[in-house]
Amino acid sequence: MxxxxxxxxxxxxxxxxxxxxxxNNSRLRTNIENTAEDLMKIGIKLIPNTATHGTSGIARTQTGYNPKSPIFVDTFQQAECFFQAGFENIIIQAPPVSSRKIDSLRHLQDSQTLTLSISNVSHLDVLKKTHGRRISVLLKIPNKSDSVGFKTHEELIKLIENMETLEHLRFEGLITNANEMESMEQACEVLISAAKYLDSNSISSDQRLLNASNLILEKEFNDIPKGITGLISGTYPFYxxxxxxxxxxxxxxxxxxxxxxxxxxxxxxxxxxxxxxxxxxxxxxxxxxxxxxxxxxxxxxxxxxxxxxxxxxxxxxxxxxxxxxxxxxxxxxxxxxxxxxxxxxxxxxxx
Known part of the structure; x- marks a missing residue:
């Protein structure tokens, strides 16, 4: 423009x-503070999708000027932009599926905490080729509004066991996308069901993240069931x-x-x-x-x-x-x- x-x-x-x-700065801050407090009351961490606005200035307000507080981005290029701006705990939604992204990944491994979301076995095969600082990995679970992800609990077990043989990769937890308000409840259900299955097989999923980045959240927080550890949102500062x-x-x-x-x-x-x-x-x-x-x-x-x-x-x-x-x-x-x-x-x- x-x-x-x-x-x-x-x-x-x-x-x-x-x-x-x-x-409007004062209204922005009020929205950010109120949403984080509302979620904290029910034990859920608010993780901002900073790709929504793309500005490090607003992202710093969202993270309380704490570079170690997690942010979520959609792409590797976005991750590099925020890494250069001083953010040290970045979750990336897009998997590394090209040589350009692998090069970017090696650079981003210098960040204190890097987490990737993967949705099929080929993504893990790519990550096996990377070396350096440990990368945390989230496994994506499909739901009614988003069909991408690991379809069965058995797939998850097999992938996690494979990951345990690699020193530079760590299974961090599970993530699912809620693309429609009507699908939020079902998205939570499949996420918690997968986590319980892993737990029954002595596998702990530290993070169970609901990605509702594009949804307008109007105080439906009490409807989020116990077991979800984090809510990813992009629109909450502005609505x-x-x-x-x-x-x-x-x-x-x-x-x-x-x-x-x-x-x-x-x-x-x-x-x-x-x-x-x-x-x-x-x-x-x-x-x-x-x-x-x-x-x-x-x-x-x-x-x-x-x-x-x-x-x-x-x-x-x-x-x-x-x-x-x-x-x-x-x-x-x-x-x-x-x-x-x-x-x-x-x-x-x-x-």
Whole structure:
């Protein structure tokens, strides 16, 4: 995305050149602290999927500025970005299936704690070829919403026994992905069932992780059964059920061609619509009808609202991760003023 004209620190956020991605710092911190505390009450560790936003600045807030606190990423390139930013405990979802990733893995083994998720025997065969600091391994369990993983408990036993012969690999535990809210309960069940089977065979799984990175969690924490040790989430810092949004894109009304219609300077290049069009935050009577590459088409009830050229429209993304990946940096706002500008360190790190 083209870099907007910079504004001095302390400027009112509505004076930023648009479109601009903003994050309200105090609301961000409140979300992070409250979610971690709620999970801690039921004995579950919150593990942030920092790939959602790709910024080391927000990730430090999520980990309490503790470099040894675990973070979760989707790819090896993302892991390298956060490793270079000083994070020492990284869990990687993508398996090492290419020579480039194996080279990256050797570099990442210098981190204090490196954990990989694998979902079939060929992934273990690749890991056998690596040497150096010990790598922790999570075995992936399939469920209704995600068919990838080891299908039977017997497969798990065989793989773990194989791993025990390798000094540089350590079985850490189990992981499963919940891709739909309706599948969370069943995902927990298959994870706990596999852990119990291993336990009955004298194999301890220290970590039993539920990856709900892309789900909006609205206090369903009490529904997570005992036995899950960690919840991976990517959206929790940004979601709020009120109009006091944490993350949004500022746009400007460019034209009002007819009553009840306005065009804004924010299109698909500035906010993702893969998961749906964004919602209008600051004008309840307005909504986005559709978007082109560079413009958004706003419709509204002209008897209740009279939008003018130059008015600012705040848009909440339907997908935070897809939208963060469109920007080189994020504007951090405190008390309606620009507090700082932080880079999206792992933007485009898909490999």
């Amino acid at each position: 083209e870099r907007p004209v910079s504004k001095p620190i302390g400027q009112h956020f509505l004076d930023l050149d648009t479109p601009a991605l903003i994050v 709020t059920a009120t109009q006091n949004t944490v993350c949004s894109v500022i746009s400007t009304v460019m034209s009002t061609p007819e009553p009840g219609k306005a065009f804004v300077d924010c299109g698909q290049k500035a906010i993702s619509i893969d998961q749906g069009v964004p919602s209008v935050i600051n004008y309840p009577d307005a909504e986005i009808e559709k978007m082109s590459a560079e413009h958004g088409y706003v419709i509204f009830d002209s008897s209740k609202l009279n939008l003018q050229i130059g008015d600012k429209i705040l848009l909440a993304p339907a997908s935070y991760s897809d939208t963060f990946n469109l920007y080189d940096f994020v504007n951090i706002i405190e008390e309606d003023k620009l507090q700082s500008i932080i880079p999206t360190d792992s933007r485009g790190a898909f490999k």
